[in-house]
Amino acid sequence: MAPTTMTTMPPPGPPPSNRDIPSPSSDSGPDTGTTTEALPESPSTSGAAAGAVKPAPSGATPILTPNTAAPLPAPAVPRNTLDTATTVGAKTPSGTNGAALQLVTFEGLRRDPLVQAFIKRADVQLGILGYTEHGQRHTSLVANIARNILQRLGYPERTCELAAIAGYLHDIGNCVSRRDHATAGALMAKDVLLGNGMAIEEVAVVMGAIGNHEETTGDPVGEISAALNIADKADVHRSRVRETNPAKFDIHDRVNFASQHSFVRVDGETKRVELEMSIDTKIASLMEYFEIFLNRMVFIRRAVKFLDCEFRLTINRNRML
Numbered sequence: 032m033a034p035t036t037m038t039t040m041p042p043p044g045p046p047p048s049n050r051d052i053p054s055p056s057s058d059s060g061p062d063t064g065t066t067t068e069a070l071p072e073s074p075s076t077s078g079a080a081a082g083a084v085k086p087a088p089s090g091a092t093p094i095l096t097p098n099t100a101a102p103l104p105a106p107a108v109p110r111n112t113l114d115t116a117t118t119v120g121a122k123t124p125s126g127t128n129g130a131a132l133q134l135v136t137f138e139g140l141r142r143d144p145l146v147q148a149f150i151k152r153a154d155v156q157l158g159i160l161g162y163t164e165h166g167q168r169h170t171s172l173v174a175n176i177a178r179n180i181l182q183r184l185g186y187p188e189r190t191c192e193l194a195a196i197a198g199y200l201h202d203i204g205n206c207v208s209r210r211d212h213a214t215a216g217a218l219m220a221k222d223v224l225l226g227n228g229m230a231i232e233e234v235a236v237v238m239g240a241i242g243n244h245e246e247t248t249g250d251p252v253g254e255i256s257a258a259l260n261i262a263d264k265a266d267v268h269r270s271r272v273r274e275t276n277p278a279k280f281d282i283h284d285r286v287n288f289a290s291q292h293s294f295v296r297v298d299g300e301t302k303r304v305e306l307e308m309s310i311d312t313k314i315a316s317l318m319e320y321f322e323i324f325l326n327r328m329v330f331i332r333r334a335v336k337f338l339d340c341e342f343r344l345t346i347n348r349n350r351m352l
Contacts, residue, residue: 135229137174139197146200146223153205153212160209163271163287164178165202170312174198176262176295177255183297184338186254187338193233194258196224197240201259213249215241246330257334264327265295265306282319289315297340305333305343317346 140146154166178195182188200223204216217238224234240256243249244263251257269288274280280288292309306328310320321328328344332352335342344352 050173125159132230133228134189135196135224135227135233136192137178137199139227140196140199141171143223143227145226146203147201149219149223150204153202153326157205157209158273161281162209163283164273165205168270169266170199170202172266173201173259173262176265177258179257180261180295180297180338181254183299184302184340185299190254193237194240197237197255197259198262200237201241201244201263213242213245246326249330251334251337254338257337260334261295261304261323261331264324264331267308267324268293282315282323284319285315286310286323289320302340303343304338304340306331307345308347310346312347320346 056119090203150166150170154164156161157165174195175198177198178191181194197220200220201216201221202212203223204212207215207219220241221234221238224237225231229237236253237256240259243252243256244259246260246264249256249260250262252345266285267290269290272280272284272288274284275286286305290308291309291311292307294307296305296307297303298305309316332342342352
């Protein structure tokens with residue numbers, strides 16, 4: 032470090048005034064429903080209107096609600112905070128990591144080459160280890176389901192967007208190792224999000240959600256975490272199976288391949304979250320399904336309970352839970 036030299040400086044001028052930040056656009060597209068299939072499915076008409084924003088349920092943790100930073104004497108570093116009226120993509124003064132603060136979005140991360148490289152390599156390595164698909168299909172699907180769950184339950188739109196971000200990034204830790212991939216992924220997501228200029232308060236929430244998405248080690252630690260856990264464990268579908276020869280299927284391949292339809296239905300009025308599935312029992316029995324997925328169903332039920340909702344599981348139109 033160079034030696035410090037003492038110089039006489041004129042007294043600092045008055046602190047700079049806060050810049051006006053434009054209001055976000057209220058335009059939001061129609062909700063296409065929460066499904067684990069490629070084709071959209073119409074949501075239940077008994078649920079809340081798609082994309083409707085209601086006051087957050089009692090006890091919910093508010094997301095991204097800090098006030099604009101108070102003026103600080105120059106040359107102090109501005110606080111790492113965001114005004115909720117910031118337009119998506121509009122920059123604010125630099126945060127503690129040196130990057131300009133901005134509202135990071137799911138769509139923006141889908142164009143991030145670093146994120147794409149992490150997701151691609153994670154999927155390749157899991158394929159080598161014999162796991163089902165964990166690439167763009169799975170991560171994008173989980174992102175959309177997690178967002179839609181909170182939208183249907185009336186959470187603020189930014190909270191829903193953070194759920195989509197957590198869903199999209201939740202499995203990037205697999206490019207380090209399958210073991211403890213949730214913890215590795217949370218730390219990797221921190222660097223990605225801070226590098227994109229996300230406020231540290233939001234980064235912390237997304238990290239907690241990613242770090243708690245495994246049923247063996249995690250627990251719902253917030254509404255974003257709960258939505259991610261439901262969306263991730265609900266993705267049971269034949270399109271995830273990599274093996275093309277049924278004679279070589281293991282039990283995970285058989286159960287996933289037997290799943291012809293999987294849909295997460297959320298009714299905001301009755302506070303009910305239902306996982307609807309269609310399973311071809313000629314390929315895999317219901318006993319095989321519960322043999323490998325019972326812990327996941329219990330994990331989903333805990334997440335649904337955290338959201339103060341009732342959980343139902345329906346398989347082949349028969350209510351199981």
